Amino acid sequence: MGGAFVAAAVLARLGGRIGLPTIPLFILAGILLGPHTPGYVLLEDPHDLEMLSALGLVLLLFYLGLEFHMEDLRTGGRKMIVAGSLYLVLNVGAGLAFGFGLGWGTEEALVLAGVLGISSSAIVTKVLVDLGRIGNPETRPILGIIVVEDIFLALYLAALQPVLSGADGLGAMAADMAKAFGFLVALALLARFGTRVIGRLFAIKDDELLVISFLGAAVFVSGVAERFGVADAIAAFMVGLILGNTGAGERIRELVHPLRDAFAAIFFFGFGLSIDPGDLRAVVGPVLIALAITVAMNLLAGLITARVYGFGPAPTANVATTLLARGEFALILATMAAAAGLDARLSPFIAGYVLVLAVVAPLVAGRSHWLARILPGGPPEAARA
Template sequence: MEQIALALFTCLILAVISKSLSLPPIPFYILAGIFLGNSGLKIIGADEVFHFLSQLGLIFLLFYIGLELKPERIRSRGSAFLIAGFIDLNINLLLGFFAALAIGFSYYEAFVVASAFYISSSAMVIASLIENKKLILPESETAVWLMIFEDIVLVFLIFIISTEMQHPFVLILKVIAVVCLLFAIVKILKRALLKLLQRDDELPVILTFSAVLFAVFISKYLDIPEVLTVIALGSALSTTNPKAFERISRPFKDVFLVLFFFFFGISIEFSGNLSLMQALVISFVAIISKLFSGFLVGRAVHGSYSSGIEIGTNIIARGEFSIAIAAIYGSGIVSATVTAMVILTSIVGSFMAKYSSKIKAGLARHFKS
C-alpha cells in the first residue's frame, strides 16, 4: 500500500514539474520507476496489487482508445486519411524493423521494436498541439487523424505479435467471434445502456468498470490478448454514448496509467547486452524517420514542404503505446530499448513541436540562399 502511495506522490510531483516546463510527464514517470525500482535504489518493489493496478491502467487506456474508434466516423474519412496513414505506416514500420535488425535483434524482437517505433504517442501529440496552440492549422488536423489511423493499426500489430504464441487461424476466429459478440450485445442492450448512463448515481460508473473487467475475463477465458478485447469493447460502446463512457473511465485511466508507467520503470532491468549506443541509434533513427514520413505526408496531403515539416515535427513523440507494446511482449532488452526511445523522442519531440515555426523559417532561409 505505502509503495503505491509513494509511487503516486512521486509521480504527482514530477507531473507538476514537467507540466510547468511544458514537457510530457510520461518519460518522467518511467524514469522515476527506474530510479526507485529494481535497477535503481530498490526503494519501491513491485507486488501483486501494484501489478494489478498497473494492468488496469493499460486496460483503461485501451478502452478509452476504443471509444475514439467509432466505426462510422472512420468509414466517413476520405482518401487523404488513408494516404497519410499508409505513408506513415510503411516508412516507420520498415525503418524501425531494419534498424532493429541491424543492431542485432531477432526477427520477432525487431518486429516488436518496429511496432513500438511506428506508433506515436496520441496523448503527447494532442497535448502539444493544444499547448502550442496549433489547432487552427490544417496540418494539425492531419496529425490528429494520423493518430487515429495508428490506433487502428495498433490493433493489427498486436494481433500479429500475438500470432507468435498462437496459431493465427485459431486466433483470428476467436477474435472475430468476440468482436461480433461484443457489438451484438451492445446493439441489443443499446436502449438499456443509454438509459443507465443517464443516471446521476453510481450505476454508470459500476457499469463501465464491470464491463471493462468482463472484457478482460473473456480474454483470459478464450486466451486472446486482452488488449484486443478491451479495444473492441470500447469501439462497440462508442455506438452508444461515448462521451459518457469517456467521462466515467477517465479518472480510472488517469490514475492507473501513471502506475502503469511507473511499474514499467520498476521492472526494467538493464542487465542485457544492450549498449547505450544501440539505444541512442534507435532513438535517433526514430526521430529522423517520423520527420521524414511527416514530410512526405505533408507533401502528399497539403502539397507543401512546409506543411510536411509541421507534421513531422509534431508526431515525433513515442509514448504510451510503445511502452504498452514493450510491456506486453518485449523481453528485457526490448523494453530497455523502447524505454530509451520513448524518453528521447518524447523530449526531443516536445521541443521540435514547440519550435516548428522557427525550424520552418530557418529551413526556408537556408534553401532560398
C-alpha cells in the same frame, strides 16, 4: 500504491513547470523508487503492482476506443488513408529492418517494428492542445494518421499475440491467430450492428451504476479476450469503441477520464519499477540509432503528407515533429515482450527510447518553425508555425 501516486504526482508537477509531458516522469518516478536504484525502495517486487498496472493499461485503451469514431474514416476520405498508410509503411518498415539488423531474434524484430512505428496518441493530442494547434489545417491529417495507426494497432496486436505466446508449429500458430481474429471480428460486428442494443443496456441515469457497468464490461471482456489469445488492451479498445458510439458515450468519457489518468500513472510507474538503469548502458547505441531512424522517417512521412494535402513548409514541419512521440503503445509491447520471455535487452531499450522521445518530441514540436525554415519554400510561411 499511495507512495506511487504521490511520487508520480510530485515529479509530474515539477516537470509541468518546465513543460515536460507526464509519461516519462511517471516512468522516472518508478525507476528512482524501484529496487534497481540506490536510496529508498518503495517496492522490492514490481509484480506487486501488476494487477493495478494491467487495469491502467485497460483504461488507457478503453478511453482511446471511446474517442475513436468510424465516421472519422468516412469523413477523412482517401487522403487520410493514403497519408496514414504511408506513415505506417515507412515507420513500421524501418522498425522491422532495424529489429532484424540488431540480430536479437525474429519475435524481437516484430516487437521493435511496432515500437518504432506507432506514435503516442496521448502525447500527440496533448502537444496539439498545449501548442494551440487544434484549429490548424495540418491537425486533421495528424489525427487521421493517428486513427489509421489505431486500426493497424488492433490488427497488429491480434496477430502478434499468438506469435509471442509460443504456439507449437505453424498449424497451432494459425489456429491461435484464427481464434484471436475471430474474437476481434465478433467484437467488430457488435460495434457495427449491436450499438442500439448495447446503448439500451447502458442507458443508466445514475453515475455510480454507469461507472460500475462500463468498468465491468471493459475489464471482463479484456479478461475473456486473453483466453482467446487477444491482448487485453486491444479488447478494451474495442469495448470503448462500442460504448463510445452509444448515447451514453459522452458521459462515459467524462466519468472514465480521472480513472484513466490515475491508473495510467500506475501503469507507467510500474514499468519504471522494472527498469534497471544499469541495463540502459548496454542499449545506448541501439537507442541512438533508433532515434535517428525515427526522426528521418517522420521527416519523410511529413514531406509525403504535405504533398498529399498540398501543404507548405510550416504545416509540413508540424506534421513531421508532432508525430515523433512514442509512449503508451511502445510500453504495451514491452509488457507483452517481458511476459513472453523475449530478449532481456528489449525492456531497457524501449524504456530509453520512449523516455528520450517523450521528453524531446514536445520540445521539438514547439520549435518546428526552425525546421520549416530549411524546408523547400522556406521562411515566408515558416513564420506562422
